[in-house]
Amino acid sequence: MGTTDNGNTIDITVDFSGGLEMLFGNQRRHSVSLPAVDSSGKPTNMTFLIDYLCTHLMKDPRVDLFVLDKHIRPGILVLINDADWELEGEETYELQPRDNILFVSTLHGG
Amino acid sequence: MARALCANCKAERAVIKRPKNHAKLCKVCFIQVFEDEVHHTITSSKLFYPGEKVAIGASGGKDSTVLASVLKTLNERHGYGLDLVLLSIDEGIKGYRDDSLDTVKRNAVQYNMPLKIVGYDELYGWTMDQVVETIGKKGNCTYCGVFRRQALDRGAKMLGIKHVVTGHNADDVAETVLMNLLRGDLARLSRSTSIVTGDSRSEVKRSKPLKYSYEKEIVLYAHHKKLDYFSTECIYSPEAFRGSARALVKQLERVRPTAILDIVRSGEDVARLVPGEEPSSCACSGQKGAAGLVDDDVGGCGSQNGRTPGGEMAAMDKQLRDNEASEGLEIDVVKTMVEGNAARGEKRDLPIRAGNTSKGAPRQVLGNCKRCGYMSSQEICQACMLLEGLNKNRAKIQI
Numbered sequence: 001m002g003t004t005d006n007g008n009t010i011d012i013t014v015d016f017s018g019g020l021e022m023l024f025g026n027q028r029r030h031s032v033s034l035p036a037v038d039s040s041g042k043p044t045n046m047t048f049l050i051d052y053l054c055t056h057l058m059k060d061p062r063v064d065l066f067v068l069d070k071h072i073r074p075g076i077l078v079l080i081n082d083a084d085w086e087l088e089g090e091e092t093y094e095l096q097p098r099d100n101i102l103f104v105s106t107l108h109g110g
Numbered sequence: 111m112a113r114a115l116c117a118n119c120k121a122e123r124a125v126i127k128r129p130k131n132h133a134k135l136c137k138v139c140f141i142q143v144f145e146d147e148v149h150h151t152i153t154s155s156k157l158f159y160p161g162e163k164v165a166i167g168a169s170g171g172k173d174s175t176v177l178a179s180v181l182k183t184l185n186e187r188h189g190y191g192l193d194l195v196l197l198s199i200d201e202g203i204k205g206y207r208d209d210s211l212d213t214v215k216r217n218a219v220q221y222n223m224p225l226k227i228v229g230y231d232e233l234y235g236w237t238m239d240q241v242v243e244t245i246g247k248k249g250n251c252t253y254c255g256v257f258r259r260q261a262l263d264r265g266a267k268m269l270g271i272k273h274v275v276t277g278h279n280a281d282d283v284a285e286t287v288l289m290n291l292l293r294g295d296l297a298r299l300s301r302s303t304s305i306v307t308g309d310s311r312s313e314v315k316r317s318k319p320l321k322y323s324y325e326k327e328i329v330l331y332a333h334h335k336k337l338d339y340f341s342t343e344c345i346y347s348p349e350a351f352r353g354s355a356r357a358l359v360k361q362l363e364r365v366r367p368t369a370i371l372d373i374v375r376s377g378e379d380v381a382r383l384v385p386g387e388e389p390s391s392c393a394c395s396g397q398k399g400a401a402g403l404v405d406d407d408v409g410g411c412g413s414q415n416g417r418t419p420g421g422e423m424a425a426m427d428k429q430l431r432d433n434e435a436s437e438g439l440e441i442d443v444v445k446t447m448v449e450g451n452a453a454r455g456e457k458r459d460l461p462i463r464a465g466n467t468s469k470g471a472p473r474q475v476l477g478n479c480k481r482c483g484y485m486s487s488q489e490i491c492q493a494c495m496l497l498e499g500l501n502k503n504r505a506k507i508q509i
Contacts, residue, residue, distance in 0.1 A: 018172070018329065019341035074360035077329060083125040084330075087114055087134060106172075106281075106329045107356070108341040 019108035129367035170210030173277030202237025300381030
């Protein structure tokens with residue numbers, strides 16, 4: 001395994017599609033290294049990741065196209081290892097090493 | 111974490127929670143169920159007849175790409191015998207259409223379908239870039255929308271095709287229902303819920319096979335089948351009002367996922383209350399008395415197999431008579447009772463505010479545009495009216 005660095009970080013991949021890549025430097029896939037626990041000592045979860053993406057990865061000032069009222073904007077689907085995050089506990093899902101998280105917008109046209 | 115198993119096969123890990131009924135399904139079962147439901151919509155609404163030539167309005171986006179893929183699959187699986195063609199419109203917006211047209215070109219190869227691209231410039235003598243140069247960004251969506259509506263029909267005519275299918279999904283229909291509700295436009299609301307538009311007088315019939323498909327499932331279908339689609343946003347002004355309706359629909363979906371199909375069904379039920387508008391819901395949607403309606407349904411489905419042209423004309427005449435009959439009511443909306451054969455024909459007047467109807471239910475008599483011959487309820491069709499204005503402006507600019 002060895003995907004965690006001294007047990008302190010978790011490496012995952014994050015994908016954006018359906019037009020969301022435009023907010024993240026027009027790049028579809030990102031490798032992200034997160035601390036294994038948040039500042040209060042709890043395992044890193046999706047809430048932490050979403051906040052991290054907004055503050056570290058987003059290249060566009062229009063944060064509300066991704067997050068609205070502190071939640072993922074309605075109309076954006078989230079897949080955790082290809083499964084709908086509604087089946088995985090949504091924001092409470094605790095990230096595991098090598099997880100793949102996909103954010104796909106349904107809001108853009110053709 | 112314990113993984114939920116697929117509710118259908120009970121063997122594979124569930125990856126989808128369906129918005130319409132919360133069912134948890136694995137990838138394979140989801141794809142099958144999604145296709146089966148579209149097949150059901152197609153057969154219960156009798157959208158096609160064997161040997162029919164059908165143009166798929168293709169933008170390269172998720173909806174039309176999924177529509178092309180599903181129709182190809184179902185056509186082969188169930189032997190519809192359809193001759194499928196991709197039809198794309200090039201509005202002439204530099205930097206917007208180029209990538210999506212490239213996607214459509216790849217789709218044509220992937221699905222082994224012929225592709226026809228029709229440009230606004232060849233149809234109207236104006237690209238959207240030129241329109242915006244002339245009139246500015248404000249209001250240009252009106253031009254684009256009017257032009258596009260005719261462009262698909264004209265493109266189909268060039269190909270000798272009488273049926274165009276579009277990728278409009280349940281979310282789109284729900285948005286349109288809400289927009290027309292908020293505008294007080296009941297006539298348009300009821301037309302917008304029809305799975306088939308264009309009646310026996312129009313040369314090209316339009317239909318929406320994905321009318322009952324959630325946008326969420328369309329995107330997930332495209333994802334799990336690894337379909338090649340392109341997402342973009344028009345570089346000119348977005349439709350602000352539709353954007354608000356869209357945000358509202360998505361917020362409602364989050365709280366109550368069934369809301370989307372419920373709005374669609376509400377729209378269909380309202381359609382039954384509007385004079386001269388035919389009911390259009392899926393034939394099996396369980397509406398009481400729906401079977402009774404089928405007999406004297408005024409039609410509108412021009413290519414229903416076995417329907418004679420004479421029957422269509424008779425149906426059209428009946429619709430016109432019905433329109434006239436309801437004209438006298440002016441402020442009343444008439445509901446034809448459908449509880450049973452005996453009760454048919456009995457009418458109940460539902461009074462509503464006059465201000466709404468005068469705007470909401472204009473009497474429409476179809477004819478043809480005197481300039482271009484395109485089907486129109488006015489002497490001059492909308493596209494020709496807009497073109498007249500544009501051409502005057504061009505003359506001014508050239509002077």
